[in-house]
Amino acid sequence: MDKSYSPGDIESRIYAAWEAAGWFAPAGDGTPYCIVIPPPNVTGTLHMGHAFQHTLMDVLTRVHRMDGDRTLWQPGTDHAGIATQMVVERQLAAEGKKRHDLGREQFVERVWAWKEESGGTISRQMRRLGNSVDWSRDRFTMDEGLSDAVREVFVRLHDEGLIYRGKRLVNWDPVLHTALSDLEVLAEPEAGSLWHLRYPLADGSGYMIVATTRPETMLGDVAVAVNPEDERYRHLVGQQVRLPLTGRLIPIIADDYCDPAFGSGCVKITPAHDFNDYEIGKRHALPLINIFTADATLNEEVPAAYRGLDRFEARKRVVADFEAAGLLEKVVPHTLHVPRGDRSGAVLEPWLTDQWYVRIAPLAEPAIAAVEDGRIRFVPDNWSKTYFQWMRNIQDWCISRQLWWGHRIPAWYDEAGNIFVARSEAEAQAAATKQHGKPIALRQDEDVLDTWFSSALWPFSTLGWPQQTNELARFYPTSVLVTGFDIIFFWVARMIMLGLKFQGEVPFREVYITGLIRDEHGNKMSKSKGNIIDPLDLIDGIELEALVAKRTTGLMQPQMKNAIEKATRKQFPQGIPAFGTDAMRFTFAALATMGRDIRFDLGRVEGYRNFCNKLWNAARYVLMNTEEHAADLASGPCEYSVADRWIRGRLGAAVTSVRTHLAGYRFDLAAQALYEFVWYEFCDWYLELSKPVLQGAETDSAARRGTRRTLLEVLEGTLRLLHPLMPFITEEIWQKVGPLAGRKGTTIMLQAYPTAAEFARDATAERDIAALQAVVLGIRQIRGELDVPHSRATPVYVRTDRPGDVEALAALAATIRKLANVESIEIVRSEADLPPCAIAISAGRTVLAPFDRLIDDVSAELARLEKRKAKTGQERDKCAAKLANANFVANAPESVVTQERDRIAEFERQLEQLGEQMRRLAAVAATATER
């Protein structure tokens, strides 16, 4: 093995071998375990959030695979209707073309070509991330099979009356020329105005004053509404006003919707361009006057002077004309929520169109029940509240989009406008023929379905439905869904609804909701903020100039360029070093705390890269000490030392901890347990403890064999325990260590995940090693606090009250001497006859080292003891205060009181010892001064 860990050399080679061997496919006949991937946009690239979620899914997948489950991680990508179409339209725009120049067929071909061209990016990225998905089952939402599923669901829902076509107000994007669902609307507060307009009463007796944020829509007004209880206007209800600029007469009506306290208390009613007004219009049987074209310019319904104007231009003109006519009462500043499309950013227009809807209430009800009764569990649980809140107020889902890229709606029309919903044109034609008595020309609906319609079927469409496949029977319901809270409504809820509807079963049993990955300041990562980190740049590293270029090219707002460049240069003056996949994955796991967003900290990645290096070098040490003894290890008598038995048991404890935490989705705690075991127990203690055994000339061969075997077996078990988090480095090391440890098999990824039973704990060994550690730590403390180099050897005396210590320390004396560079170690009953010493006190044990062998000046030790004494005194006082409280002694549990009594006794003992020691040292110091 190389002296230094360099991830780049090993990662791609290893992944290729795994993939070629077909090890990612489900195998065996264990319990099925399945995760479906949240399908990323096929033409996109994976960002940090994907890398994070994929890491967690891969960890779960690998653990279950190693545990013998028949494990499937189902991969795939999404066609991402609007997003993808926009990208291709932008490409066309660069060539000076529009999609209509190509026509539908050619345009769609062009999108497919783009999909083929860029579609490999994601799978390449996933391979670099080590994601063990079954590539043989890779699916795309517009694959033939998945499209069959879409049509099947559409037809069946339509047959049941759960899909219908209707003309009503939708959120219209006048830039993209498509309808959007409610979820795709972002309503941000923006500064605007509230215009107070005078509408003259028809009888000329005065004005009504209406307040509006959208004066241009007055051209489509059909009424003025007031609250029926409003004394100011009650007498006017039933009368008419003459609508300025148009001259139309419109009625004054009464409706509870009006809030007398807001504005003037009078509301202009424009049913064709406002959702509230639409409802009021329905209640009062008012006409709808649509004044906008698809571009949101004014149409022929308005007076000639305004036709063809853009809505914002029209606003200025209308306001100016009101002012000119003396009908503008006042204008007050007003912040309002402006609805914008989540893709285009355009201000949306409520617009009257024919669209397809899913009648959602009948589907929502069982989906709510499934979470209520625990068939689906959200982790962390509080996300179920978010789910319920939305599901209980859910609105019908507008599923048609006026786009070209997507699943075309399986509905056909005849000349008369009759609709035939069918799985294919042939089926539609058959129905039409039957109805008309002869074949007839049909025209398919031009619209496509909302991307999320096909995503909603993902857990069963990817498994082969509507075919009744073995995979469907085996893996549905899937085990867990891992995703972000931002798509609970878009995706999770809809999968639950349609899964229950079409499979009669929930689509997954648990939903693990991850936090959002943010930058180090807590900001969302986004291209426009210029704070994106590409996961591959963490793995491979990137030069500063390349990083700056990456962040500043193709910006939507080029004016941000300088600020982004400056911030990037400041944050990464050296660019980003190559940390490797394993370090990045371990970081994600370690940061995956429950229910909390994650500020991504490069320092953590560096720390875990160091951890990889630590593991690498520990393995080198183990191999250096075992490889050439391979034959000898397999046979021959073997004797296990206290340390050998201790470290096996400690690994067992780590196994229990890791398994527990993973079962509860506490990846952070699992990572922490692994880190601590590997670094602090295996490396810091056990490897050091093994050195005297392996390097000492006097050790017998059975003891050497025991330690060598323990080194191998514990390292091998540790590698297996780590593998799901750090697949590459563990595989690389295991290739050498596995066989030496007596393991059969050619890859770590199919080895059994460790169990606690393999590594039994040993209470005696733990007690004895604790004694050893106390002594070694005491000596280190003395040296450390007195700034004495380790190289300065000293005799050591130990006084102990702890049962078993005397025997344990005697047995381990040689080891302690080596570890702590101690000349001799002697157990004493009292300090009285010892030379003046520096001391370290821990519970029940005192470690003493003659100070004249360590330092020249007693005052350093005196100062040190003074500090210790002050600290211990504080603790003692806290304890004493507690025990002085009669209520505490009377009410606290017996064990707590006893514990406090023991503690104070210990503190008193230590204080006394410290005092005694200080007196002795003071005497020595005095003598020294005299001389």
Place this chain on the structure above:
RNA sequence: GGGCGCAUAGCUCAGCGGUAGAGCACUGCAUUGACAUUGCAGGGGUCCCAAGUUCGAUCCUUGGUGCGCCCACCA
């Protein structure tokens, strides 16, 4: 308007009804044998504020302050 979350060391975060923790950063010491991507030792906290419950509150309850997110039709 409704709902959810967060506040602990300089930074990023765990944690817990009884002794406050980690990583990074910081200080001192250490240089031939697994590893300087290292080892050893150390400094550093009003656990946001207030009241309540309790023998005891960083933890539980209530209120407040600050920050963040989601949902919602006040023109």
